[in-house]
Amino acid sequence: MWSSTTMPALAIVLSALSFLPSTSATVPLEGYGRDSYPVPCAQACSYAMPYNLDCPEYAGMTAEEKAAAYPSAACFSNDTSYLTSMAYCIHSYCPKNVKIYKVENFWETLMIYQSESIRWSYPEALAQVNTTTAPKPMSPEETVFNRTISIDAAIYQSYMNGVKGYQAVAKNESKYSLLAFMTCVMVPIGFSLLRFLPLPTSFRSKVYGYLIDPPAWGKQHSVATLGIGMVPTRGQALFILYLIGINCLATFEGYPNYTPNGIYPDRHYELMRHIGNRAGAIAFANIPIVILYAGRSSVLLRLTNWSYSTFLLLHRWTATICVVQVALHSLLWLRIMIEGHSYPLVLTYPYWYVGVVGTVFFSALIPFSMLPIRKILYEVFLITHIALTVGALVASWYHIVFLYEDTSGFEIWLIIAFAFWGLERLLRILRISKYGIKKAYVTRIDDKYLRVDIPDVDAHGHCFAYFPTLSWRVWENHPFSIVNCSKGQLDGESVIPSSASHTQSENEGAISPTEASASKEMGGAMSNIRQLRVHSNTTKPGITLFVQNLRGMTAKLAKKAGTGIAIPVLIESSYGHEDTSRFEPNTEYRNTLVISGGVGIAGVLSSLQASLSMYAKPLGTTKLYWGIKSQGLVDVVKSMIVGGDAAEEKEGGESSNWGHIETHVSVGERMDIKRVLTTELENAIGGTTVVVCGPHAMCDEARYVCAALARHGVVVRYVEESFTW
Template sequence: MPIFQLLATLVVLLQVPKRSEAQIEGRQNHGLIGYGISMYDPMCASACTSVFPQTINCMGTGDSVDDESPSNQILATCEPYLESIAWCIHEHCGDGVEQEKLESWWLSNIPGQVPGQKAPKLTYKEALSLVSKKPTETIKNGATLTQAVSVPESSYANEYEQEKVYEKVETNHSKYGLIIFITGAIAPIFISSIRFLPIPSRLMVGINSYLIDPPLFGKRHAVPLFNTGLVPTRDQAIFIGYLLIINIVLSAVGYQTAKPGTLYPTPSYQITSYISNRLGVLSFANLPLLIFFSGRNTLLVWMTDWSRSTLLLIHRWIALISTIEASLHSVLYLVLVIWETDYDAKSQLAFWYWGIIAVVAMSLIFPFSVVKIRQIQYEAFLILHIFLAILAIVGSWYHIKYRYVDERGYETWLYMAMAIWGFDRGIRALRISRFGMKRAFVTEIDSRYLRVDIPHVKCQGHAYFHIPSLTWRSWESHPFSIIPQVIEDPPTTINSTTVIESGNRVENFRPASWEKKSNIISSSRMDHWINSKVETSALTLYIKRRQGIIALLASKANLMNGIPVVIEPYNERFFSFGGLPERTTEYPNTICFVGGVGITGVLPFLTKISTADDVHGKVKLYWASRSQALVDSIADQLGSQLTNIEMSVSIGQRYDIKAVLEAELGSEIGEGTTIVVCGPASMSDEVRYHVAAFGRSGINVRLAEKSFSW
């Protein structure tokens, strides 16, 4: 099913339920409780209607009336009832509330809150005028009203206190949800801003080596633990710890109890209900936050230096927190229903089973999102992820609509989540529209790697590629680092010093000739699309063969007319996504470890720093590859784009990272060195471990990792 059909399905499913199907009636409110929505205003009047027994008879109607039933509206024609409520309001509101406000409340709330309901038979002023003094008879459950009655003062006081406490606790639900969302969204921006402070490099090295770069425990970060999930780095763990702590704390504070009344029969029931509601609201508050962290176009991308991998890791932790809170909300509510001996009736209601659908959908996302499934069956993971996420939102939407209609404002959290998602998708559409449909020419390098050339495209950094001709899953895209090129006359000089190691053999290595490059870029397959005599922008990407859509891409190699592709570009000059740090006078030296096609992730970075005139220092590249053909294919880009860089290329053998770093860093006295790594997860973890160790030993180093792990 194309993404547009999925969206259309979501829109249809989110239609407001019919009033006759809802479990309670209510008018549409906007905002959150305590922030735009007042539950009882004025409370002195609201308590008067709440304190009346749930079952009363009114002379002239002949009906027994349950105040949770739509038939409750017949009380609007019962004069003794209206007179009783009017006197109660007069007695407890007095002159503290304006007459106009009381009349407005009377019209809207006597006897129910159904939109478009019939007006009461008497206005508040008319009903009050029929009662000359305080009624002497008090209301009793099941009694038949023949005249105005009063309510016991103790009962009214209990009801007023319960409503006051209930609204205060509900306001705390909203306040704490906002705290979680706002602090979770802006804290990364403030944390990331620390890099602009004039912190001495030596102090920063210590902070990086002890508190930021190492994994929380062990030596693994990029390599999954038990092929299930990633161990966060220590700085990631600190932020995740903050999210866990603030959710736990705000789930446990801000409660009050009132004496038993019509709302809650016992204090323990009251507290259990409050905690259940709090967990439900906090779960909802985390929904827009987790979508905020998953987007490609958010403030976190534009205003922080956090990598895409970091944002997605935190996204998964927030999703876990939200799911646990939703599950606990369901369990506690089940306890309350069993407590009421009302399970059979409640479990048949629409809000009940839609809530179950939402929680089950949220819970199923996790077993289908373990690293092994994402890596081996990414396409299956993606479609399941989208489907279950939509089902969770739809289930949550109906859970609220059937339970509260629009009265409580809980759906505001869902509006926020959908707005953030829609904004990200809108920006993606704008990015895609920049280039439109292009032709991609696939070349098979060897059994491991593919090369893809796309003419008439000018961008740098990385891009997401949609290949509609290979799959019906039009929403599916894959990120790749790109090599920007300009096809023109060949360069006249190459100043790089390049060495290649093949096993134990070391030989001089010369980049491939420009003629060879021209044959690749301007082959007969592309003659229809570019003119080699005119300067033309193009981009090249190298892809390691995998299952799924990449395997389908390999089947299109060497086609004369190429295949249509859609490009979603991201320029790392403006967007972090793992962008690498600038070369500075404090860190003039750069050592880069690259594995396989990871060279494409650092090539633009190396090109920039190799041509910089303002900072002088050494730049060394250590590139390990299993494929000689890959090295030969990329050699022309290395030769034509990199100057003043020492390169070592190892075919079929990994470098001893520790030995290389000892040799390179041992001669540095005081000068800072940036260690860049872009390659397999095991290589990244090894470099991370040794850089942190060197930093703890007092060597002035900093780590920059380039990855697209998800």
């Protein structure tokens, strides 16, 4: 929901943070370096002590007004009855092993809120009391607390139970906050390590066919269901269930019941307060996870080898959980204030109305991040996403500052979130600065496709390109696959690392890396294609991007085609597969079957290149099935792979060889995906890696068929080169 948006986000966040208080006062979490009740027995005495003192500020008040008034800190600090009674209570109920310095520290700093100085120290106050004869407790007939009293043992124990309950709940709050944060970081790494288990390939294929690759239900994954959202795969669904489970556990578990409870006599009221606080605390712990999952430079991408699309999916789910927790926190406290008839008063407190603003910002993120908004009004989504996110985080900061005055420990979660966000933007700037400002030359392949050549850039995987002169939104960036493949290395010809693609999806919500909307998408998962073959001794080394001529940025690029005028471009790279070995044939998966639709070819060329060897015969077969509407791009890609003097491609879906690649190109015809996969996989000798990139419906059909065949014993490894936004 909070996406890895754009570069101005960094400036906005830094500007917002410049108004925040210093973080030097950050304190540890309760129970993990901080204890609000370091002397529980003394704290219980403080809660048990009556407060109907005869304060100087009560002069002129009626009896009813005095009964409703609460003493000031100065009154508590100078009242003889209160100080001597507190000293006697602590002396009576605190165990002898409690260090006197702890009691004195409690007396000076915690006993009276906002006290500047206390009339007597603890030893001085205790010296005023005859400890050999217990003073009498205060009777119901006494309306004014004006003598030294003792606290009944039953009353003291009830308040001690309340203190114990608070300590247990507060420590559980910190424990579950840490648990939610740490496991959401570590569990993906742990799950991803399972791929290294030495399992038989047939068993591994069945596991993936049953538990990982298929959609959680139905047959669609990339195609949006009802135009609202994508169905996760079963593997993704398992982790989403974990996210929901761990957050439910963290929010609703760990509220021991100590009875009788003098602080919270009503268990229902106690649970409302505790669950309301816990929901807010876990929401704070989730904020860094939401930011981390959204980053395209996230360390989790490298440690897990999960796709960026998967982490964006988890980002949306975690953000939704976080928003639900914020809403629960706000609703429970709203009910508490209304039932306690305190709502009109609390509306005047800064922490409350800043919290209301933060809740509104958090809640607004959900409707403004729905798939129809992202698809139709992407620029609106982008701007509102940045504004709402920054507003929510800044409001959250001030909410806890006004409420706790830097004594809660919750600010540590926001500091971590700001650090993740700032680091992500810093890494992007560093990637851009690697190449500086370059020149891009646009030529037209045919009516549908453009070619963008960018000399003097040596990149791999995929990149994000900024065209600052095409729009006033200079921060906009667009994803492209980078393709390199080199016959020139063998023939002594020059090499141009080149090619990528970028186009709008034919379906809602998800796009292949080579079908990303040039006018809308800010990120994607593109493929690495190493050394694209060309027959040229004069072309300057660089990269080439294939762009489908649509609208927005691509329409503006089309106007530059054929002019020979260079346009400035910034390249942010390199991104891509951290584990390229999944494309390389081995003894378990010796065959490579690539299925591409349209300009999706650029997203799968890396797997074709990985299946080839310059020095030896390939381990197995390498086959390409490519369906496309026009011939122009076919000729360009073929010339890159086998050279410009290669024979013309056969039409009508007939096969030919592009080097070691058995190629089946269908121009203007729809491929029968089920027939192709069934025929190729059932007749294959050894395991097969299936790589798919193209329209979403095609990808979903290929995923479903591969999973079904895997469940029936076919050894197959499915890889989908797509980016689901």
